[in-house]
Amino acid sequence: MNSFERVMTTLGHKEPDRVPVFLFLTLHGAKELKLPLKEYFSKAENVAEGQLNLLEKYNHDCLYPFFYASKEVEAFGGTTIFCEDGPPNAGSPIIKKLEDIDQLTCPCPWESEALKEPLKAIKLLSKAKKGEVPIVSAMISPFSLPSMLLGLEHWLDLLLFGNKAVRDKLLDVMQSFCVGWANAQFEAGADAIGFFDPLATSDVMTRQQFLNFDFEIATNTIKKIRGPIVYAGAGGKFEHIYDLIPKTGAIGMVVSSNDNLKEAKQLVGDKINLIGNLNNIEMANWSSAKTEEEVKRCIDQGAKGGGFILADQHGELPYCVGDKTLQKIVKTAWKVGTYGKKDKGIAE
Amino acid sequence: MPDKSELPVASHLLESLLDCDRLKARTILDEAAKRLGPEKVFSNVIPLALNSLGERWAKGEVALTQIYAASRIVEEAMERLSPNLQTTSELKCKVVIGALDYHGLGKNIITKFLRASGVEVIDAGTSISPERLAETAVKNKADAILVSALMLHVCIQTERIKQILASQGLKIPIMVGGAPFNFDSELWKKVGADAQGKNICETFNELKELLKK
Numbered sequence: 001m002n003s004f005e006r007v008m009t010t011l012g013h014k015e016p017d018r019v020p021v022f023l024f025l026t027l028h029g030a031k032e033l034k035l036p037l038k039e040y041f042s043k044a045e046n047v048a049e050g051q052l053n054l055l056e057k058y059n060h061d062c063l064y065p066f067f068y069a070s071k072e073v074e075a076f077g078g079t080t081i082f083c084e085d086g087p088p089n090a091g092s093p094i095i096k097k098l099e100d101i102d103q104l105t106c107p108c109p110w111e112s113e114a115l116k117e118p119l120k121a122i123k124l125l126s127k128a129k130k131g132e133v134p135i136v137s138a139m140i141s142p143f144s145l146p147s148m149l150l151g152l153e154h155w156l157d158l159l160l161f162g163n164k165a166v167r168d169k170l171l172d173v174m175q176s177f178c179v180g181w182a183n184a185q186f187e188a189g190a191d192a193i194g195f196f197d198p199l200a201t202s203d204v205m206t207r208q209q210f211l212n213f214d215f216e217i218a219t220n221t222i223k224k225i226r227g228p229i230v231y232a233g234a235g236g237k238f239e240h241i242y243d244l245i246p247k248t249g250a251i252g253m254v255v256s257s258n259d260n261l262k263e264a265k266q267l268v269g270d271k272i273n274l275i276g277n278l279n280n281i282e283m284a285n286w287s288s289a290k291t292e293e294e295v296k297r298c299i300d301q302g303a304k305g306g307g308f309i310l311a312d313q314h315g316e317l318p319y320c321v322g323d324k325t326l327q328k329i330v331k332t333a334w335k336v337g338t339y340g341k342k343d344k345g346i347a348e
Numbered sequence: 349m350p351d352k353s354e355l356p357v358a359s360h361l362l363e364s365l366l367d368c369d370r371l372k373a374r375t376i377l378d379e380a381a382k383r384l385g386p387e388k389v390f391s392n393v394i395p396l397a398l399n400s401l402g403e404r405w406a407k408g409e410v411a412l413t414q415i416y417a418a419s420r421i422v423e424e425a426m427e428r429l430s431p432n433l434q435t436t437s438e439l440k441c442k443v444v445i446g447a448l449d450y451h452g453l454g455k456n457i458i459t460k461f462l463r464a465s466g467v468e469v470i471d472a473g474t475s476i477s478p479e480r481l482a483e484t485a486v487k488n489k490a491d492a493i494l495v496s497a498l499m500l501h502v503c504i505q506t507e508r509i510k511q512i513l514a515s516q517g518l519k520i521p522i523m524v525g526g527a528p529f530n531f532d533s534e535l536w537k538k539v540g541a542d543a544q545g546k547n548i549c550e551t552f553n554e555l556k557e558l559l560k561k
Contacts, residue, residue, distance in 0.1 A: 081450065086501030089450050152453045156416050160368045204412045235531065257531065281500055281531035285538070318500045 003061040003133040004191070011228070011251060011273050013307040019299055019337030020061040021330050022136065022275065022311040025054050026068065027087065027319040032057070038082040041067050044120035051125060055133060057323075060330050061309075063129060065121040066138040066316075069196070072181070073148050074114035075107045085319050093151040098158065098166055106176040109184035119188045126189025137190040138232070138315060139182055141197035142174035142221050143214040159213060171217055179224040186227035194232045194315050195222065195250060201236025210241050215248065222249035230254060230275060235314040239264075246271040255302075257282075257313040262301040265308075273307045278329070280312035284320045291325050295332040303337060310337065354380075354388060358396035365401055366410065368417035370424075377425045386430040394422060394464060402461075402549035415548070416453070419460035426464060439467055439552065441491040441559055446472035446481045448505050451498040454526055458494065461548045467555075478508035485520050486513070492558055494551070495541070497526040506539040521558040525551065 001009070001017045009016035029050020030040035040046045051063045070080040070090040079091030095101060109115045118137075125135050140148070146155045158167050182193050199205060200214050222229050230252035231238070231245045237256045238245060242264060245253050255264050255276035264274055278294055286294070295310065302308040310333050317326075357380045364373040380389050401418055404410045443462065447455045452474040459469050472484045485493045497503045506524055513520055524541040536544035543558055545551030 086499050160417050161370050202411060206411050209413060279531055281528050
């Protein structure tokens with residue numbers, strides 16, 4: 001069973017040979033190629049080579065050609081700020097005043113200079129590994145993207161206190177962009193896309209606010225995307241909307257390390273695939289024993305019956321998480337995550 | 349101490365804050381200011397509602413949107429009803445606050461709440477270097493430095509602030525806050541901070557403890 005078959009089997013809520021492991025490595029590819037982050041992300045070839053090196057090095061089960069969230073801001077004319085040892089950040093918000101929303105147009109992913117390289121990286125990886133290793137990409141949800149285009153405070157002001165017509169106009173543009181961007185990634189060869197909606201998490205919104213503001217736009221967007229979508233909260237909790245996420249049309253959900261994976265499995269494990277929930281922040285300081293303990297916990301709580309992928313809770317592993325920990329995660333998952341063995345691994 | 353007539357007002361205010369209902373909160377506050385006077389509103393009614401909101405936040409029962417809305421409503425009320433009012437605070441101190449990365453929301457919320465509680469807050473801004481933050485604190489003779497960070501790799505820079513202060517023979521207590529500290533309960537110690545503020549209540553209480561030392 002190759003990685004693609006393993007992942008497809010578990011996504012069908014059946015048990016594959018062993019639990020699939022996704023290491024969501026973005027910045028580590030630059031380390032492999034010994035390139036500064038800015039240079040690394042300037043060319044699709046670098047990212048594709050970095051991903052293939054990481055795949056060979058760690059022997060995990062996905063390729064993750066996600067560049068960085070601010071790529072989408074660049075598509076709207078914004079800038080990105082790079083640093084040496086952490087994820088790039090969006091520069092100043094491009095929407096300075098609400099009147100700017102009237103002029104906002106939706107960039108076409110295939111014509112966007114900013115999105116050219118990410119799409120090319122997916123194509124390169126697709127050419128190299130399609131059908132062998134799943135190519136997982138990522139996007140920001142239409143509801144969360146405005147926090148980078150306006151700044152989070154201005155987006156919350158518009159959302160909570162502002163003019164509904166202006167908000168709807170903005171969300172229309174966001175939705176058109178997100179649908180186009182996701183479909184372009186599938187066309188390029190992606191097998192699944194993480195739909196990052198941190199504003200939907202219980203850390204940010206109540207269930208009622210999710211229903212009032214986000215659920216409909218998320219559902220309508222996912223309906224128009226021609227491929228599997230995984231709902232992700234970038235570390236935030238979804239406990240308040242476990243039951244609603246499957247109704248958006250998403251086939252998977254990333255579970256926060258602050259969520260209870262066991263409970264999530266019991267409540268919605270038969271309706272949606274669960275991905276997680278290793279703590280990517282603590283992981284930077286994990287000992288070998290702690291790494292093993294955490295991998296075992298996740299597998300014990302989430303793996304039975306399939307529908308589970310072991311991964312971190314955020315969708316991006318910090319640059320400072322080292323080789324030993326990453327190797328230990330995969331090694332332990334192989335050791336304890338084998339299905340159908342009563343003496344070791346997951347009991348039937 | 350709040351009297352009995354203030355409790356129902358605080359309760360209604362809390363309800364409007366939880367609903368993020370700015371207009372309702374404004375009406376409640378304006379009517380209360382007319383009836384009780386702005387001093388009582390700011391010394392008793394608002395702190396009662398905010399304490400309750402803060403306690404619910406600490407228990408994970410309210411969301412960031414509700415906290416943000418409350419901070420905006422209280423800030424507006426201060427500007428509208430009592431721009432020159434001196435609040436009676438159990439925490440009389442001056443702090444410098446800054447975000448080490450580009451994410452300023454947490455810093456801005458804490459700033460608004462501390463100001464509403466009578467704390468003098470000097471906002472050093474976002475994406476501020478440890479050097480600049482330490483310099484601002486020394487220059488303003490701050491009683492404490494509040495550091496906000498959303499990204500793991502910048503959390504570590506907190507240690508630099510401590511080193512800079514130590515090189516000048518100074519020790520100003522440092523409190524940190526931000527998502528990475530909530531995911532790793534030991535991180536605040538690892539970066540050399542003296543305390544962590546996970547939410548408004550904890551920030552307020554930890555600040556009181558730090559200033560006692």
